[in-house]
Structures are given as structure tokens and as C-alpha cells.
Amino acid sequence: MALEDNSGGSNYATMRFKPESEHGANNGLKIARDRLEKVKQEFPWISYGDLWTLAGVCAVQEAQGPKVPWRPGRIDGYDHHCTPDGRLPDGSKAQDHLRDIFYRMGFNDQEIVALSGAHAMGRCHTDRSGFDGPWTFSPTTFTNDYFKLLFDEKWSWRKWNGPAQFTDSKTKSLMMLPSDMSLTKDKEFKKHAKAYANDADLFFKEYVVSLPHSSPSSKR
Ligand code: HEM
CATH class of the missing domain: 1.10.420.10 (Peroxidase, domain 2)
Structure with a gap:
């Protein structure tokens, strides 16, 4: 998220949309999104942002990691909420x-x-x-x-x-x-x-x- 305008992050789940889905740093995440799409079909009332973050905290917990507190409330947004490219870290840098x-x-x-x-x-x-x-x-x-x-x-x-x-x-x-x-x-x-x-x-x-x-x- 950007502190100035509260954009980005899991609210709105804009990674579903182009151009954000095609940002280089998001390569491969379609695989995870598609997996969770099956859960979304079964429980259509949950927002994508809530589903993705809940999946994340469950995955960490199931992998014997810590229990991460979680609460619902994210809403689904639209493609015009997509964030600009270049906000994610680059592994080749320090x-x-x-x-x-x-x-x-x-x-x-x-x-x-x-x-x-x-x-x-x-x-x-x-x-x-x-x-x-x-x-x-x-x-x-x-x-x-x-x-x-x-x-x-x-x-x-x-x-x-x-x-x-x-x-x-x-x-x-x-x-x-x-x-x-x-x-x-x-x-x-x-x-x-x-x-x-x-x-x-x-x-x-x-x-x-x-x-x-x-x-x-x-x-x-
Ligand atoms: C500190 C800056 C970070 C950089 C530069 C970075 C970079 C990367 C890169 C290049 C990959 C490989 C993607 C691929 O080829 O599939 C990756 C994978 C991954 N990153 Fe990061 N990352 C960073 C921070 C984080 C953070 C904050 C998290 C979560 C809290 C995270 C979790 C993961 C996980 C779980 C994978 C493995 C994905 C898989 O197995 O498919 N990373 N990261």
C-alpha cells in the first residue's frame, strides 16, 4: 500500500486485472489465484482480498509457522484501482x-x-x-x-x-x-x-x- 493514498495491498484484489496481473514481479501468481478460484466458486460471498490473505495465513500455519491474526473486511475493486508497476522489490538489487x-x-x-x-x-x-x-x-x-x-x-x-x-x-x-x-x-x-x-x-x-x-x- 502507499501511505499517502492507501492504495495497493490486498484490498480491491486488483492483481486479477491487467496490467497488474502482468507486472513482472507478479509472474507465476496466476497459478495461486487460479487454485483459489475454485474456493471462490464454492464460497462466492468472500471477497478476493479476504480469500487470498486468509489462504496466506492458513498456508503459513499449516507449514508449521506462526498463527497470524486475520480479520475480514476487504472488498473487491475494479481494474481502474490497479497500482502502477515498480512498487515491488527487485531481487537483483540490495x-x-x-x-x-x-x-x-x-x-x-x-x-x-x-x-x-x-x-x-x-x-x-x-x-x-x-x-x-x-x-x-x-x-x-x-x-x-x-x-x-x-x-x-x-x-x-x-x-x-x-x-x-x-x-x-x-x-x-x-x-x-x-x-x-x-x-x-x-x-x-x-x-x-x-x-x-x-x-x-x-x-x-x-x-x-x-x-x-x-x-x-x-x-x-
Ligand atoms: C525483500 C524483498 C523481496 C524480494 C526481492 C523478493 C523476490 C522474490 C523472487 C525473485 C522470487 C522468485 C519468484 C519465482 O521465480 O517464482 C520470490 C519468491 C517468493 N517470495 Fe519473495 N521477495 C521479497 C520479499 C518477500 C516477502 C516480504 C514475502 C512474504 C512475506 C516473500 C515470499 C516469497 C515466497 C513464499 C516465494 C516463493 C514462491 C514460490 O515458491 O513459487 N517474498 N521472491
């Missing part, structure tokens, strides 16, 4: 870019680091972002492994024909984006990333309060 993107939405350094811990789950796909591979060995489980691996493994540039990304020297099966690595390089980011690597409970707790869950349309 701390200055992350701050530009997240500060605009009202997040602070600690929240940027906590939210990045979601990369414990899932993976990158060459046909979506161009990057390749998972961040952790257990990509269907919500853990603090992302932070542990950032510090415990030795990371080097992957030698390949794709966009610049890091690979772990030991198994060469994991990946980190340049944006992920910046969490270990920037002094302020590093402080939080280290704390989460050392304390999974702290990560869970701060992840939950960093999410923009407190009201349907805005973070605060």
Missing part, C-alpha cells in the same frame, strides 16, 4: 533498493528483515523470475532456516547462464538472491537477521507483527 521499496509502504528495517524470512518457503523459477532454486532444504516448512543458512553457509556467485544469484558452496543446491545477501551485509539489517538466525521464536513473533494484518486496507 539494501538501498529494499529501503526505497519498503519505507514507502511504512515498514522499518526490522520489518523488512522479518518479512524476508518468508523465503524459508518456496523457490525461484526460471520461467517466472529467471532465478532458480530454493532458499532452504525444507521449502514447504516455515522455519528460521533462511537466516541460519545465510550465516552458516559459504555463498558464492553461481556460474550459469542466468541472472546473477548466489549458491551454497557445499551442496550447490540452494540459492540466495542479491537482495537476500544484502541482509548479511548492511549493518542494521544484519543485526536483525543474526537475531532471527539465533532465535526462531523471536523470528516467528516479529514476523507476525510485521505483517500488514492489523486492518484490511492499511498497516496501521
Whole structure:
């Protein structure tokens, strides 16, 4: 969301519409939207914004992550509510870019680091972002492994024909984006990333309060 005008975020669920559905950073999310369309058909009274966010908090919980408080109230909007491209973070960039993107939405350094811990789950796909591979060995489980691996493994540039990304020297099966690595390089980011690597409970707790869950349309 933009703090100035309260636009963006899950309210209105504008990612259903062009041009937002075609923003590069949304590549692959049609797969998730289509899955949830089946639930929407069965329960047509729920708004898309409520359905998508509820699916998100359920997924984190089912993956053994924290229970994220959730409440309904988002409404469906129209294509003219679509947000402009360029508001989402770019994995090929580092701390200055992350701050530009997240500060605009009202997040602070600690929240940027906590939210990045979601990369414990899932993976990158060459046909979506161009990057390749998972961040952790257990990509269907919500853990603090992302932070542990950032510090415990030795990371080097992957030698390949794709966009610049890091690979772990030991198994060469994991990946980190340049944006992920910046969490270990920037002094302020590093402080939080280290704390989460050392304390999974702290990560869970701060992840939950960093999410923009407190009201349907805005973070605060
Ligand atoms: C900090 C800035 C961030 C950057 C630069 C970034 C970048 C990316 C990229 C490039 C991918 C790979 C997409 C693909 O190829 O399929 C990805 C996937 C993912 N991101 Fe982020 N992301 C960021 C923050 C976040 C946040 C805040 C969350 C959630 C709280 C998140 C959750 C995920 C998840 C779960 C996936 C895996 C998707 C899948 O398995 O298909 N990311 N991210």
C-alpha cells in the first residue's frame, strides 16, 4: 500500500486485472489465484482480498509457522484501482533498493528483515523470475532456516547462464538472491537477521507483527 493514498495491498484484489496481473514481479501468481478460484466458486460471498490473505495465513500455519491474526473486511475493486508497476522489490538489487521499496509502504528495517524470512518457503523459477532454486532444504516448512543458512553457509556467485544469484558452496543446491545477501551485509539489517538466525521464536513473533494484518486496507 502507499501511505499517502492507501492504495495497493490486498484490498480491491486488483492483481486479477491487467496490467497488474502482468507486472513482472507478479509472474507465476496466476497459478495461486487460479487454485483459489475454485474456493471462490464454492464460497462466492468472500471477497478476493479476504480469500487470498486468509489462504496466506492458513498456508503459513499449516507449514508449521506462526498463527497470524486475520480479520475480514476487504472488498473487491475494479481494474481502474490497479497500482502502477515498480512498487515491488527487485531481487537483483540490495539494501538501498529494499529501503526505497519498503519505507514507502511504512515498514522499518526490522520489518523488512522479518518479512524476508518468508523465503524459508518456496523457490525461484526460471520461467517466472529467471532465478532458480530454493532458499532452504525444507521449502514447504516455515522455519528460521533462511537466516541460519545465510550465516552458516559459504555463498558464492553461481556460474550459469542466468541472472546473477548466489549458491551454497557445499551442496550447490540452494540459492540466495542479491537482495537476500544484502541482509548479511548492511549493518542494521544484519543485526536483525543474526537475531532471527539465533532465535526462531523471536523470528516467528516479529514476523507476525510485521505483517500488514492489523486492518484490511492499511498497516496501521
Ligand atoms: C525483500 C524483498 C523481496 C524480494 C526481492 C523478493 C523476490 C522474490 C523472487 C525473485 C522470487 C522468485 C519468484 C519465482 O521465480 O517464482 C520470490 C519468491 C517468493 N517470495 Fe519473495 N521477495 C521479497 C520479499 C518477500 C516477502 C516480504 C514475502 C512474504 C512475506 C516473500 C515470499 C516469497 C515466497 C513464499 C516465494 C516463493 C514462491 C514460490 O515458491 O513459487 N517474498 N521472491
